[in-house]
Amino acid sequence: MDLGPGRRGASPRFVLPDVSEKNREGKRTARERLAAERAKQKTAEKRRRTLIVGAAVVCVLGLATVVGVVAANAGKDEGKDASGPVVGPSGAGGKDGLVIPVGKEGAKSTLTVWEDFRCPACKSFEDAYRSTIHELTAAGQLKVEYRLATLIDGNMGGSGSREAANAAACAQDAGRFPEYHDVLYRNQPAETDDAFAKDSELIEQAKKVEGLDTPAFRRCVEDGTHNSWVVKSNEAFQKGGFGGTPTVLLGGENVYADQSMTPAKLKQMVEAENKG
Template structure:
């Protein structure tokens, strides 16, 4: 083989080697770009998921980023109880309730007249603690919306009457009708003097949403896991199968004589 031919083949091999190196470098850059793009996509997806999760959490809690505004006259630790009755009453009944809770409605229907009689007689004070247990279990926001509306009624001095109207018009447990503010405002029309621009604004603005969330958190931390939970003398009398309105009246009257 002539020197010229050998030089030509060597040059060709060198060119081929250079080309292969170029291809390897290009392939390496391509793979790096794919990996980089994948990492960016994963990070972007994680960011989107994080935002969605945060928004879902806010929706679940009623998007309560605002300050905690307690309703007028709220008492107790953190001002989380709505009191009904005279401050001087010797007996106190604490009621943890949810306006979507069918058992709460049954309890109210059974005990309402007796409780009202004892309250009017100055013997009993009731502390209502509003929670959102059914929202947690069944989904929706009717418990939160109704509790906020009840707190708005407390601001107007109409809590008891509106409280009773909500239970009298309670939808089926699976029906989240109370999530509609217009429905809650419509029901306010059944309470004389309640359906005012101030009440409507309070309901639509969710003025007491954060307060309701705080009240429900207090329920969780206190170990109350069902509604209604009705405490008298530190005991859950709702769980007492022998309890009746007549027996509750006897207990209250006995305490007031003691």
């Protein structure tokens, strides 16, 4: 076949791809993938921080911060009726009779402890400071004013905080508050387990305290004798403007907020007040 002048035997022409254009396209695609990955990581990190903050507002474990449980929505009542007359436990004192005192009245130092029996941070505080507090109260150097709140009931639902506080007030009637208080914290259920809402569980725990499991104690627990008193105590906590439980005050100073606080330091502070 005649290919015409100058074309006989000529090789066919091929158009080479634009390599630089391909490189630019590849780089652009890589940048887009990198940007998408960074956006994905940023979203994941934001979600992680949100989860951490969400967990922190329920209850903070350890002595690093004052916020243990958020007070919002606290005080919702479930279970037994709590609208009856306010009946305080035997020996309760302070304003409106909302304080359960432990220790010698003449002690120079006073430790005020706001607690919730369902609060894991309260258990953490008790486990760390229990022996030191017992040592100081036994030596007559410290008086503890226990004040009860029901924040976990409000935030998690249920009535275990209130029912446990009522049972502790019943133990106060029997002269066994310190022992029963410690038993409840040693045997605290998971925060999401409202086991303390059951009378049978609270009575079972009372069997671990010598002389407490009596017909009078059982009747007090089952009737919710001090439930209205517990509600009033929780209202006082809310009105006090405290951030959460536990709130621990020594001479009006919030020692729970002190990140350097230790049992040894607390003991030194109490001994210094006694010497002064």
